[in-house]
Structure formats: C-alpha cells, structure tokens
C-alpha cells in the first residue's frame with residue numbers, strides 16, 4: 001500500500017476508507033460527526049421537554065414518555081454529544097500540537113471510536129422498544145424497578161461506549177508522554193494539549209468506577225443478584241456513590257478541554273501569549289485533583305451526616321480558587337492585547353461571563369445548608385446548564401469556528417456565525433437564568449408537569465421561549481456548515497495569520513502524515529517564535545526521510561459489532577434463553593478479532609522519501 | 618462597538634427580570650420568603666453567597682468591559698504586536714488569596730449551619746413523626762399518639778418537629794421550600810430532620826427525587842396550627858371510631874361499598890398503621906385529593922373511577938373492581954364525610 005491508495009475515488013472506496021481508517025484526523029472527524037448527530041438528537045429531546053413545560057399541566061407528552069425524554073436527553077448530551085465532540089477535537093488537534101504523526105495506538109483509537117458510536121446507537125435504538133426512564137443518573141432502586149428493557153439499554157450502551165472512552169484516554173496519555181516533537185518539553189505544551197492530558201488522566205481514574213457500577217447494575221437486572229436491592233440486603237446508596245465518583249470527574253472531563261480551547265483562542269486573537277501559563281497548568285491539575293474529592297456534594301441530602309457534608313462542602317468551595325485563577329488569567333491575556341472579534345472570539349468572550357455565573361452558582365450550591373434548598377430543584381438545572389452549555393458548548397462552537405479552516409480548509413461564514421451566536425446566546429440566558437429562580441420558587445427538577453397557581457407559569461414560559469431561540473441558533477450553524485462545505489472561502493495553513501502553536505504550521509487540512517519533517521520546538525508557542533524571527537515555517541528537527549505509517553483495519557469495526565450483538569444477547573436473554581446464542585456469537589466475533597489482531601504481524605507501511613518530498617505543503 | 622451595547626442591554630434585562638422574580642413565587646411554596654427555621658438558615662447562606670458572588674461578578678465584568686473597550690484592534694493596527702507578557706506574580710497571588718478569603722467567609726457559616734440542622738440531641742423532648750415515602754403519596758405516623766394520616770401533615774407552630782423518614786419503595790425526597798430544605802427518603806435507612814414553622818399556615822410540600830411517572834404529582838401539605846389547636850386535633854383524631862356508621866343513607870351505602878370492594882385491603886380508617894395505601898381517617902378535612910386535586914366530589918369520583926388518568930403509574934389502578942358512576946358517588950359521599958376535627962386547613966388560614 002502506498003499513499004495513493006488513500007486517494008482512490010468512488011463512493012465504495014471512500015466509505016471503506018472511513019470505516020477502516022486509523023488516521024487520528026479522520027477519527028477526529030468521525031467523532032465530530034457522530035457527536036454532532038447525537039447533539040441534535042439530544043437537542044430535539046430538550047426542545048420536547050421545554051414544550052411540555054410551556055404551560056401548567058400541559059399534556060403534550062405523557063408522564064412515562066417525559067421521563068424517557070429527560071433520561072435520554074441527559075445521557076445523550078453528556079455521554080454521546082459533549083464527550084465525543086471534545087474527544088474529536090483532541091484526536092484531531094492534540095497530535096498536531098505536539099508535532100506527532102499520529103496517536104500512540106492508532107488501532108486502539110479506531111476501536112475506541114467504534115465502541116463509543118455503537119454504544120450511542122444502541123442506547124438510541126431503545127426508543128423503538130422503550131427507552132430508559134430513571135434519569136441520566138439512573139438511581140437505584142428506581143432503575144431496578146423500571147419495567148421493560150430501557151434501563152438495560154442504558155447499562156449496555158454506556159458500558160460499550162465507556163470502554164471506548166477509557167481506551168482513548170489511555171491512548172492520549174501515552175501519545176503525549178512519548179510522541180512529542182524534539183524540544184517540546186512538558187512546559188512548552190499548548191494548554192489544549194495540557195488539558196487533553198489531564199482530562200485523560202481523569203478518564204483513567206473515573207471511568208472504572210462507572211464500569212463497576214454498570215456491571216453491578218447489569219447483574220442485578222439481568223442475573224438476579226441484589227447489590228442494590230434493599231429487600232435482599234443490598235444498598236442502593238452504593239450506586240449513588242459509584243455513579244458520582246465517576247460522575248463528578250466527568251463534568252471536569254468536559255470542562256477542562258473547554259478551558260483548553262479558550263486558552264488557545266484568546267492568545268491567537270489578542271496576539272499575546274497566554275498570561276500566567278505556569279499557573280494555568282497548575283490550576284488545571286488542582287481542579288482535576290479536587291474534582292475527584294468532591295463527589296458527595298451531589299449527595300448532601302442523602303443523609304450522610306454533618307461531618308461528611310461539611311468536608312465535602314468545603315472541598316467543593318476550594319475549586320473556586322483555581323477556577324478563579326483561570327478566569328483572571330484569561331482576562332489578563334486580553335489586557336494589553338490587540339483583540340480581533342470574530343465568531344470564534346464571540347463564543348469565547350461570551351463564555352467568560354456565562355461561565356462565571358455558572359461557577360458562582362456552583363459555590364452557592366457547595367454551601368450544604370443552602371443546597372438543602374437548591375438540590376434537585378430547577379436551580380441545579382440552571383447551574384449545570386450554565387456550566388455545560390456556557391462552558392462546554394460555547395467552547396465546542398468556538399473551537400469549531402477556530403479550527404474549522406484547519407480541519408476542512410475553508411472558513412465558516414462569519415455573518416451566519418454571528419447570527420447563530422447572538423440568537424443562541426440570548427436564548428441560552430433566557431432559558432437558564434430564570435431556572436435558578438424557578439428552583440427557589442419551589443420547582444423540583446424532573447417534573448413532568450407543574451400545577452396551576454403555583455407562581456411558576458411565567459418563568460417556565462420564558463424558559464421555553466429561550467429554548468426556541470437556541471434551536472434557531474443551532475439551525476443557522478448547521479446551515480453554515482453546509483454553505484461552507486460548498487462555497488466557503490479557502491484557508492491557508494496559518495488560517496488566522498496569528499497562529500502560535502504547531503497545528504498552524506501544517507497545511508489546511510494537513511497532509512495525512514501531518515509533518516513532512518518533525519519540527520524543532522524552541523519554546524512555548526513555537527510557530528509564533530519562528531514568525532517573530534522572520535521564518536515562515538518551522539525549522540525541521542530531522543532530515544527529510546521516509547515515514548512509517550500504520551495500515552488501516554476493518555477489525556475495530558467488526559470487533560465492535562461483535563460486542564454490540566453480545567450486548568443485545570445479554571439484554572434479551574432475560575426474556576428467552578435462546579438469546580444466549582447472540583451472547584456467544586457476539587463474543588466469538590469480538591474475541592476472534594482480538595485473536596487475529598494479536599497473531600497477525602502488521603508492520604504498517606513506509607512512505608518513501610521521494611513521495612514525502614512530492615506531497616505539497 | 619455596537620455588539621457590546623446589545624450585550625449590556627441583555628444583561629440589564631436579565632437583572633431587571635431577576636429583581637422582579639425575587640419578590641415573586643407563591644407565598645407558601647417559595648424558598649425566597651422563608652417561614653420556618655431550616656428555610657431561614659438556608660436563606661442566610663443564599664443571601665451571603667449571592668452578595669459575594671455579585672461582587673465578584675461585578676469585578677470580573679468591570680475588567681472585562683474595560684479590556685474589550687481599550688484593547689480592541691483599531692484601524693491601522695494590523696501589524697502591531699503587543700508586548701508578550703509572561704505573567705505577573707503579584708497579580709496572581711492577589712487573585713489566589715482573595716478567593717481563599719471569600720471561600721473561608723462562606724465555609725464557616727456553612728459548617729456551623731450544617732451541624733445545627735443535623736442536631737437531633739433532644740429529639741425525644743419534641744413531637745416525633747414517622748414519615749414514609751410511597752409512590753406517590755406520603756404517610757405520617759405520630760409517634761406515641763396512635764394518630765396516622767397521609768398527605769396532610771399537622772404540626773404545632775414555634776416548635777421543632779422531628780421527622781424520621783423511610784421509603785417503602787424507591788428513593789423520594791421530602792421538601793417544604795418555605796419551611797425547610799429537603800431530605801432524601803431512602804429505602805435503607807431512617808433519615809431524621811427537624812422542621813419548625815414560625816407562623817400558622819398551609820405550606821406546600823414536594824417530592825424532589827425522581828421516583829417514577831407521577832414524581833411531579835407527589836405533593837403534600839404541611840398544616841401548621843397553634844400548639845393548642847394541635848393538641849385539640851390530636852385528641853380529635855384519637856377519638857375516631859373506624860366502625861362508626863354515617864347518618865345519611867347515601868354515605869351508608871358508600872361505606873358498605875367501601876368495605877365490599879376491598880378498599881380496606883389497602884386503606885385504613887383510624888390509627889391502624891399498616892397499609893399499602895393512604896390512611897383516610899380525616900379524608901373529609903384534607904386540603905387535596907391525591908395530593909393535587911381540589912377536594913370536591915367531582916374530583917373524588919374522577920379519581921375513584923380512573924386513578925390512572927390523575928396519577929400515572931400509581932398503585933391503586935386496577936386493584937379493585939370497576940366502579941359505576943353511582944357507586945363512586947356514594948363512596949365519595951362517605952369519604953368526604955370523614956371529618957373528625959374542627960381543626961382543618963381552613964383553621965390554619967388556607
């Protein structure tokens with residue numbers, strides 16, 4: 001095989017190429033596309049929820065369906081939209097930023113993607129037979145009691161995708177530790193790479209807790225054990241602990257990469273290096289560490305007692321300190337700069353006040369005494385959407401506008417970008433700001449209806465109107481993508497002219513082996529350094545030579561399909577033992593692929609020196 | 618420049634809205650207008666933290682706005698390269714230390730309040746009530762009094778009332794926003810909290826933990842009456858004779874139907890504690906039917922003939938033979954006449 005095989009045309013060949021790819025850039029795009037698809041699904045579910053709550057005692061959807069909606073909305077958004085979209089960015093950008101040709105384990109990378117994708121498909125197929133309805137937190141005993149197979153789909157779908165996420169996390173860690181370009185010391189790594197690194201460490205420690213919880217749940221629901229069944233001597237609070245030991249770090253898995261994105265965009269568009277780089281790295285670690293120590297603040301009302309509540313309250317408040325450091329460092333990155341405001345920057349600038357509000361309500365929630373009022377009320381819904389939408393979604397949209405030219409070689413349309421921004425931004429505050437008050441005015445979360453004459457009508461109506469604004473903004477963004485695909489303006493390698501990090505030293509989009517020659521990194525913001533010295537490109541760290549690349553493989557996809565079939569078997573063997581066949585067949589396919597992978601030598605291929613030279617920049 | 622004007626307008630609107638809303642909310646439901654001990658403690662911290670946060674927000678926004686106005690790229694500055702500042706230790710120390718101080722200011726009252734609200738050292742000197750959460754109703758058993766009710770919880774004002782809470786099925790959460798914060802009601806362990814209402818009134822309670830399809834309909838009421846009225850009410854409840862036959866004939870027929878249809882398998886009248894469904898001793902005095910409907914005969918008939926349409930997933934549906942309209946009417950008549958006490962939600966000012 002040679003490079004040219006990647007250029008074969010025809011639909012079949014293109015499809016095959018995407019199904020077998022192990023190129024981190026293509027896998028990144030696959031993650032982005034799949035994540036966007038699930039984001040639209042989750043958004044549609046959110047809109048349905050808000051329509052149901054447009055007026056008191058509305059009967060747009062039934063109580064059962066409503067609980068399915070909130071469960072699927074939350075689960076989809078967290079596991080299948082926000083996380084994979086960020087993983088897509090990390091996959092695409094991080095190797096470029098450290099000057100690597102690919103991630104450490106390209107095969108594993110592809111397997112991680114397919115596991116995530118089939119996990120999400122599996123969960124959503126449950127819509128046809130009854131979706132899970134116990135909330136995205138899936139608390140026992142409600143989840144044990146839930147009839148039908150909805151919760152089983154939740155368990156198996158998350159288990160599949162969780163395995164994929166864990167693999168990707170490990171892959172990123174190894175990539176960053178081993179594959180940095182010459183001269184790229186740790187303290188010269190861009191902040192987005194740093195946050196990818198720390199996030200991956202969080203994944204490594206947090207996801208096993210989820211895996212364990214899901215296994216116990218699977219055994220309780222499918223094989224008659226009673227880990228969480230109180231009547232048989234189990235304890236349902238254990239689920240809450242396992243869930244939040246995973247679940248709290250998970251929100252940092254989402255927000256840290258978002259911080260990384262903003263730390264890239266702000267310097268680029270204010271033409272200044274990041275203020276307090278060292279403090280930013282340190283704060284990232286501190287937030288990650290504290291993120292693990294505070295899970296029980298989701299459980300202040302469980303009855304853990306005043307000692308536990310006090311410890312977790314104070315630990316939670318402490319997170320405000322490193323987060324505050326970050327906010328001020330961002331502000332001082334702008335200070336004294338030469339600021340350009342475009343779409344990417346608008347999302348970034350909007351993030352600062354929005355996230356500050358989200359962070360502040362976080363401190364308010366951390367005060368356990370006050371949390372006895374906020375907990376499980378709309379205040380919480382307001383808070384976490386300020387953080388997740390105002391932080392993570394804004395970051396994703398900022399990143400899309402920022403890196404789109406890098407990934408696809410064309411600029412997104414600015415006018416549409418601004419229209420989408422303003423409608424979404426206004427809609428966002430309309431929807432969620434008022435929810436803090438709704439919560440304090442006595443509206444618990446996960447309410448299918450609110451009754452008349454409780455003073456909750458106006459707030460809910462405003463909130464729903466906001467959701468329509470946001471929907472409009474998202475649609476404009478989608479149109480922008482299609483427009484750009486057809487007619488977008490072409491972008492050069494250093495698309496913004498003020499790029500500082502290594503990804504801007506490649507072509508847009510980059511050639512499939514990223515760098516013809518490994519760049520020599522001489523400090524923080526290596527491209528900026530070269531540009532300031534009048535060089536237009538990076539100084540190479542090695543002579544032009546042949547490049548070793550991994551072969552594509554269809555095995556990850558087949559392996560995943562095997563586990564997917566087995567998961568169905570596990571779910572339905574409860575109804576009929578014949579389904580055990582699916583378990584065995586599916587496992588055989590999965591294990592068979594593993595066996596082939598371990599026995600067959602695949603050394604990849606080489607791109608000759610001549611070919612490397614021929615490929616234009 | 619124009620964009621930023623737009624933005625500040627949005628912020629202005631939002632804060633105006635916030636001010637408006639703060640005074641709003643239904644008086645006996647909102648946590649913003651506390652009428653009990655726990656709600657007071659929570660409000661103290663809500664206010665303290667809100668003020669600190671608004672202060673921080675104003676500072677952040679001030680720097681933000683000044684920065685954006687002063688340092689936007691001007692025309693002709695295309696080639697201008699700002700100085701590449703690395704950081705500034707003095708500044709970084711300042712914005713580390715100030716938040717630490719602010720956090721401490723919040724942490725101290727938080728810890729004190731947490732211990733205060735968990736204090737059950739002299740629980741036995743006060744009224745103790747066993748609370749059981751059920752899909753989708755609440756059961757109240759007045760310890761040592763042989764009084765059992767459901768949905769409506771009577772308490773004396775100005776006194777701590779200890780609630781010992783357990784769930785019979787899934788996790789629920791007991792919340793009366795205007796009197797007190799919430800506490801989960803778990804199936805595995807008894808959680809204790811105390812509530813104290815300052816003034817008489819009917820306060821609205823909610824279930825705050827997703828517990829199934831009718832989670833949003835699992836309402837209850839706390840009826841705070843003066844200590845004397847409370848004593849009277851307990852005495853009235855204790856003197857109920859579950860066997861007593863009503864005077865008018867429709868109600869009598871209702872009573873017979875009530876027994877004939879095995880309603881008694883799940884419900885009880887009087888103080889018998891064990892029951893699958895709500896205790897109906899003072900049903901005629903209740904402020905609502907099933908926790909959510911106004912207490913009229915039509916609503917009761919509606920509930921009896923098709924509970925599913927009122928509360929989806931409830932455990933009464935299909936547990937008894939179908940009732941004709943007439944039968945339901947008679948039973949309704951009987952139940953609405955169960956009015957053992959003069960002390961009712963009205964006496965608390967409903």
Ligand code: HEM
Pocket residue numbers: 043046047049050070071073074075077078081082134135136137381385388389392393431444445446447467470
């Ligand atoms: C597009 C705008 C969005 C709207 C209008 C929206 C709206 C809502 C609403 C109304 C609820 C239900 C609240 C309740 O009754 O408890 C909800 C819950 C939730 N949302 Fe969103 N949401 C949006 C975006 C997102 C995003 C982007 C995420 C995460 C990435 C997210 C994560 C969640 C989670 C985790 C829940 C909790 C679900 C549960 O209680 O089980 N939402 N959202």
Ligand SMILES: [Cu+2]
Pocket residue numbers: 750751752753788789790824825826827828832835
């Ligand atoms: Cu409940």
